[in-house]
Amino acid sequence: MAKVIGGLFTSHVPAIGGAIQRGAQNEPYWKPFFDAWPPVRQWLGQHRPDVVVMFYNDHGLNFFLDKMPTFAVGAADHYTNVDEGWGLHPFPIPAGHAALSWAIVEKLVEREFDVTTCQEMLVDHAASIPLNLAWPGPDAAPVRIVPIAINTVQHPLPSAKRCLALGRAVAEALAEWPGDETILVMGTGGLSHQLDGERAGFMNPEYDRFCMDNLGPDPDALTRHSVHEMVELAGTQGVEILNWIAARGALGSSVAELSRTYHIPISNTAAAVMLYETADAAGAGQGRKAAAFA
Amino acid sequence: MSSTAKPIPGTHLFDGDAAMKGYALNAMCFSFNEKANREAFLRDEAAYLDKFDLTLAQRDAVAQRNVLAMIAAGGNIYYLAKLAGIFGLSVQDVGAQQTGTSVHAFKQMLLDQAIEPSTMEAAHG
Numbered sequence: 473m474a475k476v477i478g479g480l481f482t483s484h485v486p487a488i489g490g491a492i493q494r495g496a497q498n499e500p501y502w503k504p505f506f507d508a509w510p511p512v513r514q515w516l517g518q519h520r521p522d523v524v525v526m527f528y529n530d531h532g533l534n535f536f537l538d539k540m541p542t543f544a545v546g547a548a549d550h551y552t553n554v555d556e557g558w559g560l561h562p563f564p565i566p567a568g569h570a571a572l573s574w575a576i577v578e579k580l581v582e583r584e585f586d587v588t589t590c591q592e593m594l595v596d597h598a599a600s601i602p603l604n605l606a607w608p609g610p611d612a613a614p615v616r617i618v619p620i621a622i623n624t625v626q627h628p629l630p631s632a633k634r635c636l637a638l639g640r641a642v643a644e645a646l647a648e649w650p651g652d653e654t655i656l657v658m659g660t661g662g663l664s665h666q667l668d669g670e671r672a673g674f675m676n677p678e679y680d681r682f683c684m685d686n687l688g689p690d691p692d693a694l695t696r697h698s699v700h701e702m703v704e705l706a707g708t709q710g711v712e713i714l715n716w717i718a719a720r721g722a723l724g725s726s727v728a729e730l731s732r733t734y735h736i737p738i739s740n741t742a743a744a745v746m747l748y749e750t751a752d753a754a755g756a757g758q759g760r761k762a763a764a765f766a
Numbered sequence: 767m768s769s770t771a772k773p774i775p776g777t778h779l780f781d782g783d784a785a786m787k788g789y790a791l792n793a794m795c796f797s798f799n800e801k802a803n804r805e806a807f808l809r810d811e812a813a814y815l816d817k818f819d820l821t822l823a824q825r826d827a828v829a830q831r832n833v834l835a836m837i838a839a840g841g842n843i844y845y846l847a848k849l850a851g852i853f854g855l856s857v858q859d860v861g862a863q864q865t866g867t868s869v870h871a872f873k874q875m876l877l878d879q880a881i882e883p884s885t886m887e888a889a890h891g
Contacts (some may be wrong), residue, residue, distance in 0.1 A: 558851025
């Protein structure tokens with residue numbers, strides 16, 4: 473029986489990849505962000521997930537405006553990251569888990585999410601950097617992945633409510649999956665930031681805190697804002713919180729927050745890293761208190 | 767959505783209208799994922815623009831390296847970032863230009879939004 477052990481949420485700013493590739497993790501500018509990771513890696517080392525279900529958004533590597541799916545599910549055994557145009561070297565990408573991808577696709581369509589399936593899909597920095605943060609080094613992370621891309625580029629974007637429901641349908645698929653894999657869910661992007669327009673540089677710690685405080689115990693609270701309101705609150709690119717909301721949905725009803733880091737700024741972004749554990753992981757003899765669960 | 771919702775100051779939603787208006791410019795920027803195309807652009811910018819059938823407004827915006835004008839012409843920042851990358855410009859350079867300030871001042875504005883760690887960081891479990 474497969475087991476979903478938890479959720480790992482992180483910003484995916486390209487500059488983080490640059491800092492990794494320069495070895496700048498301990499520079500004063502970068503240290504507060506990279507300090508988030510040792511405890512996360514320790515937890516990953518204890519639980520050793522086999523599979524990562526990755527909710528992220530493409531930034532114009534795989535998808536162009538000629539065809540822009542609202543929800544796209546990778547359904548392949550191989551994915552790659554290539555040159556994205558601004559100098560970051562590609563990161564190695566783990567193998568895919570096509571069989572699990574198709575089980576997720578079956579469940580999503582059954583639940584009336586009419587997703588796009590991709591047997592060929594380039595995955596960009598929004599997936600590659602978080603994987604390398606979690607499993608640093610020159611080799612691909614020792615997992616197989618199911619990438620799920622959400623359109624956060626071209627409006628209209630899917631609502632937060634819809635993204636949470638998508639994640640919850642993925643949770644159903646994972647619960648019904650007959651394999652014995654240990655599964656980690658990841659959601660990447662955000663938090664508040666805006667790259668474009670006269671409001672470039674906008675961040676909003678108050679809204680970010682609202683998101684971080686509610687994501688675990690009450691993710692539905694994040695669905696009360698329209699996408700337009702989210703743009704106003706989080707910035708034009710801060711709407712990447714939609715990836716976090718979908719990923720939270722895939723974790724099931726009850727999670728315990730294990731770690732949280734919030735740091736301003738990384739590039740133009742309010743950066744955050746959060747780790748949640750499910751009751752399944754806590755119940756696996758890892759010494760966590762059941763009382764920690766909301 | 768954008769036609770009925772109240773505008774957000776200094777913010778340009780990339781909606782269907784923008785996506786249609788900006789298609790050629792964004793298509794050119796998308797091509798910059800490939801190094802050979804970046805090099806071709808640098809070798810002969812005018813010829814490269816011709817290949818993508820840019821509008822006059824888009825051509826002017828690119829010629830002037832004017833990001834707000836590119837956005838007004840339908841450019842999307844994720845694609846425009848690939849153009850900026852050709853010139854070695856970061857999102858702070860692009861942010862400074864759009865907000866009419868120096869790069870130093872823009873970076874300081876970002877740093878000034880930092881808040882006391884004790885108020886935001888918490889360890890749980």
